Amino acid sequence: MILCAGEALIDMLPRKTEGGESAFAPYPGGSVFNTAVALARLDQKVEFFTGLSKDLFGERLASVMMANGVGSKLAHRSDRPTTLAFVTLTDGQASYAFYDENTAGRMLTPDDLPEIPADAEACFFGGISLAVEPCAEAYAALADRATQSHVVMLDPNIRPGFILDEEVYRARIDRMLAASDIVKVSDEDLHWLMGDDTGLPKLAERMLDKGPALVLVTQGAEGVTGFYKGGEVHVAAERVEVVDTVGAGDTFNAGVLAGLAKAGALDKSMIRAGLTEATLSDAMTLGVKAAAVTVSRAGANPPRTAELS
Secondary structure (H helix, E strand, O other), X not given: OEEEEOOOEEEEEEEEOOOOOEEEEEEEEOHHHHHHHHHHHOOOOEEEEXXXXXXXXXXXXXXXXXXXXXXXXXXXXXXXXXXXXEEEEEOOEEEEEEEOOOOOOOOOOXXXXXXXXXXXXXXXXXXXHHOOOOHHHHHHHHHHHHOOOOEEEEEOOOOHHHOOOHHHHXXXXXXXXXXXXXXXXXXXXXXXXXXXXXXXXXXXXXXXXXXOOEEEEEOHHHOEEEEEOOEEEEEOOOOOOOOOOOOHHHHHHHHHHHHHHHXXXXXXXXXXXXXXXXXXXXXXXXXXXXXHHHHOOOOOOOOOHXXXX
């Protein structure tokens, strides 16, 4: 089983009414929510920990989790509102405006953390939930607990405009890098975290020095490169007509975790010392193929296993 921990929110996506007016339509989303749904659609057992509202949007999120086979028994329910993210698209690229003050997701504290289930093999963390208090400290504390015996994967999915205290945020990400076995970053994220003074291999090496065994760097149409001590693996991007990029990176994360799980390699000691180049390449390829389906259709709508055969 894979435990996903992070935000579940409502993406308000731009649409046109029948009368041709611009409008926003509500869709369940959030980086970690998308990864959880994508994992379930790739036939993985998933539990999801988040702060979940009892309002109409929270009930919608819960119903989508149930419909996709994502477990929500660990979620912390409250009467606070659901986070909203208004999305604008420019040439298919998404940008976001978040409405997150005093929400069910944001107001999680370390006191709300669940016990990690005994059957969990891996824990996944990421998204805007790592940038705002108090929930960010709750997720960092859960990562500290998980790293003792579980594979930990991190995708910071950095939104600079959402970070209020950069010094505190960077310190928290360093702490979570030290707890992580696998880190996925975009090339932009890697430069933001590690600097602009050199190329991706050197920046990835700097990140590896902070603790992870594997750093996966996505580069859009140029594909993805996996860096580890002593080597690297590159997988080319799939050629597809891009509708939008919402949920693409989240789906890639799910594909990598699902690929490792299916290969029997979702194991801390294997990822640290025994992961073969072929196994890594296969897992990255599954991530790339799954993400290609997601970008070919509107919104975060990850594929099921049958669509990838």
